[in-house]
Amino acid sequence: MSEVQRKKYSEQEKNHVFDKEFMPHIDSMYNFAFRLTFDEDDAKDLVQDTYLKAYRFINSFEQGTNAKAWLFRILKNSFINDYRRKSKQPAKVDYQEVETYYNSDDVDYTSTTDLRVDAVKDMLGDEISNALNSLAVDFRTVIILADLEGFTYEEMAKILDIPIGTVRSRLHRARNLLKDQLRSYAKTMGYNTEDEEE
Amino acid sequence: MEENLPMGEKKLSCADVSKCFQLLESILDGENVPNSQAMLQEKLAKCEPCFKHFHLEQAIREVLKNKCTKHCVPNELIANIREKIQEIK
Numbered sequence: 053m054s055e056v057q058r059k060k061y062s063e064q065e066k067n068h069v070f071d072k073e074f075m076p077h078i079d080s081m082y083n084f085a086f087r088l089t090f091d092e093d094d095a096k097d098l099v100q101d102t103y104l105k106a107y108r109f110i111n112s113f114e115q116g117t118n119a120k121a122w123l124f125r126i127l128k129n130s131f132i133n134d135y136r137r138k139s140k141q142p143a144k145v146d147y148q149e150v151e152t153y154y155n156s157d158d159v160d161y162t163s164t165t166d167l168r169v170d171a172v173k174d175m176l177g178d179e180i181s182n183a184l185n186s187l188a189v190d191f192r193t194v195i196i197l198a199d200l201e202g203f204t205y206e207e208m209a210k211i212l213d214i215p216i217g218t219v220r221s222r223l224h225r226a227r228n229l230l231k232d233q234l235r236s237y238a239k240t241m242g243y244n245t246e247d248e249e250e
Numbered sequence: 251m252e253e254n255l256p257m258g259e260k261k262l263s264c265a266d267v268s269k270c271f272q273l274l275e276s277i278l279d280g281e282n283v284p285n286s287q288a289m290l291q292e293k294l295a296k297c298e299p300c301f302k303h304f305h306l307e308q309a310i311r312e313v314l315k316n317k318c319t320k321h322c323v324p325n326e327l328i329a330n331i332r333e334k335i336q337e338i339k
Binding site for chain 1: 272275276279280281305306307309310311312313314315317318319320321323324327328330331334335338339
């Protein structure tokens with residue numbers, strides 16, 4: 053992920069890298085962008101900007117390394133630096149604010165959730181999506197990267213420029229917030245969320 | 251570390267929830283945890299809170315992965331990107 057230029061690709065090599073290594077990830081990129089912006093036009097702009105930057109800086113991409121993580125990092129940075137700055141809508145919670153507010157590795161694992169497995173399994177796609185979309189952008193992001201896109205903690209640390217310990221704790225908090233949302237859906241579905249064994 | 255309990259009986263409280271849950275979550279997230287399968291089997295067999303936490307966390311990962319609404323890439327996006335790239339070449 054170093055920005056150091058390794059070698060210059062020929063025109064033909066550039067096209068090859070772009071078509072074979074970058075373009076196959078466009079579905080994931082668009083879905084990530086859409087979940088960050090909630091707007092089709094903004095998502096299209098963000099993905100287009102990302103691909104143009106990827107092309108412009110193609111020499112800093114080493115062929116055969118993790119193109120998907122490299123592209124996601126560019127998209128995430130574009131979102132923070134360009135899109136959010138232009139957007140009049142303030143972000144719900146700022147990344148820095150979150151890290152300052154919650155000390156990164158000090159996580160409460162005493163999860164005594166009364167959410168039931170069968171209630172979760174019966175949820176509809178829209179309910180899951182809405183619960184995910186209700187989370188602040190930094191929490192939403194780690195869940196998208198981990199669960200929807202299957203990135204490892206190490207890849208996420210590189211994409212988000214944060215330590216692995218912070219990835220782990222942010223992900224844990226994000227899932228707890230998601231469980232709160234799902235629990236309230238479960239209640240409206242009429243599931244008994246009380247622990248029946250007690 | 252684990253108490254010896256008769257077959258089929260699980261502890262109703264976990265002695266080290268933080269450590270156990272973090273470990274279970276790392277395993278579910280596909281991280282490289284040494285000896286993970288043996289450790290997992292032991293915990294799930296012997297500890298009720300670990301058993302419940304594992305299955306709920308697993309269910310949440312599954313619905314996120316399989317049910318989250320996907321958005322189709324707009325048709326013109328790929329063409330637009332290729333067009334812009336031609337311009338900057």
